[in-house]
Each structure stands twice: as C-alpha cells, then as structure tokens.
Amino acid sequence: MKDITSQQNKVLNCIQVYIKKTGFPPTRADICRELGFKSPNSAETHLRALEKKGFIAIESGTSRGISIINPEIEHDGNDYPIIGLVAAGSPTLAAENVEKVFNCPQGFFGSNFDYFLRVRGLSMKDAGIMEDDLIAVKKTQDIKNGDIVIARIDDEVTVKYFHRHSPKIVHLQPANEEFSNIEIDLEHTELFIEGKSVGLIREN
Amino acid sequence: MKDITSQQNKVLNCIQVYIKKTGFPPTRADICRELGFKSPNSAETHLRALEKKGFIAIESGTSRGISIINPEIEHDGNDYPIIGLVAAGSPTLAAENVEKVFNCPQGFFGSNFDYFLRVRGLSMKDAGIMEDDLIAVKKTQDIKNGDIVIARIDDEVTVKYFHRHSPKIVHLQPANEEFSNIEIDLEHTELFIEGKSVGLIREN
DNA sequence: CATTATACTGTATATATATTCAGTATTAAT
DNA sequence: ATTAATACTGAATATATATACAGTATAATG
Structure with missing residues (x-):
C-alpha cells in the first residue's frame, strides 16, 4: 500500500x-x-x-x-451470506446462490467462519443435522478425522464426516443408516473440500 | 416491527x-x-x-x-443468558443459574426469545437436538400440539414434544426410542410449561 | 529545466436516478 | 360491496451526479 x-x-x-x-x-x-x-x-x-x-x-x-x-479485515461485518446447498453445483458466494444474509456476531462459534450453508436432506440426521438447518462453514483445508466437512465431488456438494483411511483413500460417512458410505480413491476421483462445519443454527 | x-x-x-x-x-x-x-x-x-x-x-x-x-441496536437486548438444564430445579433467570451470556441479535430466530437453555441428555436426539446444544426458549403459554416445549413436572425440567390428548391428559414425547413417553394427568400432577423452543444453536 | 504529482476553482454536460402518473390485477379486510 | 394493501408494467421527467475540460499554483523529482 x-x-x-x-x-x-x-x-x-x-x-x-x-x-x-x-x-x-x-x-x-x-x-x-x-x-x-x-x-x-x-x-x-x-x-x-x-x-x-x-x-x-x-x-x-x-x-x-x-x-x-x-485488506486487513476480510470478513469485517456481521452479515453472513446463507448459501443454498444445491444438489449439483458449487456453493459459491455468487449473488444468485445467496438466499439472504444473516446477521451474526463475528466469532459466534468460537472460531471464525465464512458463510452459512442451508442443509438439504437427512444424511447427517444422527449428528443432529436436520433439513433446513444452517451450518456455519469455515473455508479451510485443515481437516482432521471425524470433522464434518462440506465436500465437492464432480460438482456434487455434500455434508459428511471425514475419515482418511490411507494417503489415497478417503471415506465420507453419513450419519444415517439409510445412507451408505462414500469411499473415494483420490487417484481416480477428484475431491474438493470446501470447508468444515464449526457450528449450527436452526430456525423454528 | x-x-x-x-x-x-x-x-x-x-x-x-x-x-x-x-x-x-x-x-x-x-x-x-x-x-x-x-x-x-x-x-x-x-x-x-x-x-x-x-x-x-x-x-x-x-x-x-x-x-x-x-432494530437490535435500539433495543439493547443483545446479551442472552444461557441457563443450564439441571436435572432438578427450575431454569429461572436467577443469576446463579446463568452459565454465561451469549451475544446474539434480537429476533435471530424470527420470533423473539428470552434465554438459551443448555441441553443435557439425548432424549430429543431424533429431533436433531444433541447434548450441549443451546435451545432458544421463548417464554409463552401459547403451545400447539407438536411444539417442542420446556416443561417442569415437580421441579424436574425436561424438553419434549407436546401433545394434548384430552383436556386433562397431556403427553410429553421424547424423540428417541430409548426413552419412553410421559403421560400426565393434569388432575393429579402439576405441569408447568416454561416455554417453547424457537431455535437452536450448536457450537462445535 | 521539464516533468509529474498534489491541490485546488469554475463551468459544462451527458446520463444516472428518484419519483410521479397512469394503468391492471389479485387478495385480504371492513 | 368497498376499501386498502400488495404486486406489478410502462412511460415521462426533473434533478442528482459523474466526469470531462480549462485554468492556476506549489512542491518534489530526475
């Protein structure tokens, strides 16, 4: 400057x-x-x-x-966008994906976060994540086993538990008996981690 | 508003x-x-x-x-108390029951609310309410069947689905197979409704 | 010494913008 | 049955605003 x-x-x-x-x-x-x-x-x-x-x-x-x-304050404000979790397509911060903005103190969930993701489906039901819940997503690649991640596989976005079994094999586990494990061989399938869940909000 | x-x-x-x-x-x-x-x-x-x-x-x-x-700037109610859900005793707003205060915009969950309740146990697991979650509680007696209520029975506080079966009989239903239904005859047992859940926050 | 950046005044204008007026249609309330 | 509120299209217009052009002046730079 x-x-x-x-x-x-x-x-x-x-x-x-x-x-x-x-x-x-x-x-x-x-x-x-x-x-x-x-x-x-x-x-x-x-x-x-x-x-x-x-x-x-x-x-x-x-x-x-x-x-x-x-430049020093990336997420200065208190207004966080809510992104709809579409079945296909990436949940970018583009205007057409923003449902609305949600006013929320910074650092509300301990760590900072970047946006809210509106949950579709019940694949994480047993983790207490229900349809229409808002997940506070922190954009990061710093993932540990057991974290709830927002992952993209071929333009398909999904919320699952993350488990790295070996350097090349990653398991994405649902928290619902009716859904099955997704096993990903990183040599054959591209996996992009959008970020991880650091909190949750439910509006009744 | x-x-x-x-x-x-x-x-x-x-x-x-x-x-x-x-x-x-x-x-x-x-x-x-x-x-x-x-x-x-x-x-x-x-x-x-x-x-x-x-x-x-x-x-x-x-x-x-x-x-x-x-509007939340004019109405200074940005700090909401978090009340611990103790096995016995009522979750009043008395100072000794306040875990800490949580900064949160007013009208965060559509309707206004009065305090947060820290959840103990997994009796409402299938409703996506997990241990340590914070339920936004609105103090009201305006309860409909199917609402999630904060109820007190003989100094015992519990979170359950509310179902009125007849003028004298109320069922408090858990959302977990391992817990059983509570049937209350209002003629013999006193039931006090503290309020109902209007939202939920989870800190990961 | 010529050049460039800063720091202004003053005038002019194309256009970006708020805002009013005239309609149409639907729904909720009195 | 009538009013009021919502939810629009379409056109017209006064004015709010960005922006270019013409100057003047000072200080720093190479």
Missing part, C-alpha cells in the same frame, strides 16, 4: 464517516460540502488518487459508486 | 446482499435487475412499503439513499 497524503487521508476519513452516518457513500458534492471544497473536481481528483493507490474502488458511471478497500 | 411479505423480504435481502457485494446500496433499476422486475416502480413501491414498516430509511432526492435500520 502506497503513501497517502494528509488531504487524501481527510477525504478517505470523510468517506468512512459518511458511510457510517448515512449507510451509503458520498457524492463528489457531499465531500466538497464536508471538507469545504468549492469544486466537485477537487473531490474527483482526490478520489482518483485514492483509487490509484488502492484505498478505494470507484464504479464508473455509478452514483455514489465508492467502496472502501480494507 | 410489523409483518413483512415474502416479496418485500426478497427486496430487503437483495439490498443487504447488494451492499455486501458492492459497498453501496442499489438503485431502483439495480433491484429490478436482481429480482427480475421490469419496471423501476416495482422496486419503488416495495421500498416505500419497507420504509413504512420501519425496515429501511430512504433519503429523499438522493441516489442510492437507502439505509437498513437495525
């Missing part, structure tokens, strides 16, 4: 305060009013400098299209 | 997701694009309804002037 001048810093602070106060970013004219500039171009040039230095992003042709780039 | 319709809820979620994604609120046209409306007035009317009901604030004459109102 490059240097910031004192005037640019004033503008950056002004944007942050404005968003905190109103809930949306300022216009060029708003910035002028707050900082006493008499020309909207004063704000414009400062914004372009801040953009060039990577402090903010400006959406072209968009009113109030300023967003603050905060 | 008044009721919200499903379409209005979609719009509200859309706004939250849009802000999360872009850093600034959507325009009427943005909402139309996200939700498939063909007229900006569709978004406008939904926004006005949400404003009227107190979910959002709209700054007049201001582009993207939408801000989401968070």
Whole structure:
C-alpha cells in the first residue's frame, strides 16, 4: 500500500464517516460540502488518487459508486451470506446462490467462519443435522478425522464426516443408516473440500 | 416491527446482499435487475412499503439513499443468558443459574426469545437436538400440539414434544426410542410449561 | 529545466436516478 | 360491496451526479 497524503487521508476519513452516518457513500458534492471544497473536481481528483493507490474502488458511471478497500479485515461485518446447498453445483458466494444474509456476531462459534450453508436432506440426521438447518462453514483445508466437512465431488456438494483411511483413500460417512458410505480413491476421483462445519443454527 | 411479505423480504435481502457485494446500496433499476422486475416502480413501491414498516430509511432526492435500520441496536437486548438444564430445579433467570451470556441479535430466530437453555441428555436426539446444544426458549403459554416445549413436572425440567390428548391428559414425547413417553394427568400432577423452543444453536 | 504529482476553482454536460402518473390485477379486510 | 394493501408494467421527467475540460499554483523529482 502506497503513501497517502494528509488531504487524501481527510477525504478517505470523510468517506468512512459518511458511510457510517448515512449507510451509503458520498457524492463528489457531499465531500466538497464536508471538507469545504468549492469544486466537485477537487473531490474527483482526490478520489482518483485514492483509487490509484488502492484505498478505494470507484464504479464508473455509478452514483455514489465508492467502496472502501480494507485488506486487513476480510470478513469485517456481521452479515453472513446463507448459501443454498444445491444438489449439483458449487456453493459459491455468487449473488444468485445467496438466499439472504444473516446477521451474526463475528466469532459466534468460537472460531471464525465464512458463510452459512442451508442443509438439504437427512444424511447427517444422527449428528443432529436436520433439513433446513444452517451450518456455519469455515473455508479451510485443515481437516482432521471425524470433522464434518462440506465436500465437492464432480460438482456434487455434500455434508459428511471425514475419515482418511490411507494417503489415497478417503471415506465420507453419513450419519444415517439409510445412507451408505462414500469411499473415494483420490487417484481416480477428484475431491474438493470446501470447508468444515464449526457450528449450527436452526430456525423454528 | 410489523409483518413483512415474502416479496418485500426478497427486496430487503437483495439490498443487504447488494451492499455486501458492492459497498453501496442499489438503485431502483439495480433491484429490478436482481429480482427480475421490469419496471423501476416495482422496486419503488416495495421500498416505500419497507420504509413504512420501519425496515429501511430512504433519503429523499438522493441516489442510492437507502439505509437498513437495525432494530437490535435500539433495543439493547443483545446479551442472552444461557441457563443450564439441571436435572432438578427450575431454569429461572436467577443469576446463579446463568452459565454465561451469549451475544446474539434480537429476533435471530424470527420470533423473539428470552434465554438459551443448555441441553443435557439425548432424549430429543431424533429431533436433531444433541447434548450441549443451546435451545432458544421463548417464554409463552401459547403451545400447539407438536411444539417442542420446556416443561417442569415437580421441579424436574425436561424438553419434549407436546401433545394434548384430552383436556386433562397431556403427553410429553421424547424423540428417541430409548426413552419412553410421559403421560400426565393434569388432575393429579402439576405441569408447568416454561416455554417453547424457537431455535437452536450448536457450537462445535 | 521539464516533468509529474498534489491541490485546488469554475463551468459544462451527458446520463444516472428518484419519483410521479397512469394503468391492471389479485387478495385480504371492513 | 368497498376499501386498502400488495404486486406489478410502462412511460415521462426533473434533478442528482459523474466526469470531462480549462485554468492556476506549489512542491518534489530526475
């Protein structure tokens, strides 16, 4: 991150305060009013400098299209997206997959997490994971045997217990007698671990 | 807070997701694009309804002037006590029974609730309620058949399904084959309903 | 010394955006 | 039976806003 001048810093602070106060970013004219500039171009040039230095992003042709780039806080907020667990396809954070956002204190489940996954089916019933429950998913590859993982096999997403039997063989175990074990030979089948469950929420 | 319709809820979620994604609120046209409306007035009317009901604030004459109102900030009830489910004794809100307090937005589970109850035992296992889970309890006497209730029988507190068989007979059903039904004759035994479960949280 | 970045004022304008008006249709409440 | 609320389409418009262009001035850089 490059240097910031004192005037640019004033503008950056002004944007942050404005968003905190109103809930949306300022216009060029708003910035002028707050900082006493008499020309909207004063704000414009400062914004372009801040953009060039990577402090903010400006959406072209968009009113109030300023967003603050905060690299140190990835999951700053309290709003976590709820992703639907579709039978096929990966549960990415793309907008079309986001059911809604759920307000929840950070570190709610001890460790941090990235999103909620809406559970479909009863394959983890005996682990107390029921249909429509929300699993708090932490995106990580740090998996231990017995962890409940969110795994993707050929675009099929599933929630199961993880058990590594040998370097090449992984078992994905359901917690329901009616479902059978999935045995995966990593040499022949690609297995991607989206993350693991660190908590659960049920809304009645 | 008044009721919200499903379409209005979609719009509200859309706004939250849009802000999360872009850093600034959507325009009427943005909402139309996200939700498939063909007229900006569709978004406008939904926004006005949400404003009227107190979910959002709209700054007049201001582009993207939408801000989401968070009622849990005004009502300071963010800290909910966790009560241990002791074999004997009532789970009152008395200080000695409070394990710790848990920070959680109000209205987290749709309806409001009063405290968390730490579950002991596996009598509700098949309902997905496991040992050490936290049940969100709403203190109410408004119980329907099939609700999961927190009941007290002679200082014994238990979590079970509620089924009224006749004006005088109530069945408290576990969700575990290894436990048996509790049949209560209200003429001979006193039954007090502490409240019902409106949600569940599991910390892994 | 020419160049570049900073730091402004001031004017102008295409367009992004809120917002009103005119309709249609369905459902719930009084 | 009538009102009110919901849920839209479609068009029109005043204005809010981004953004380019024309200047002036200072300080730092190579």
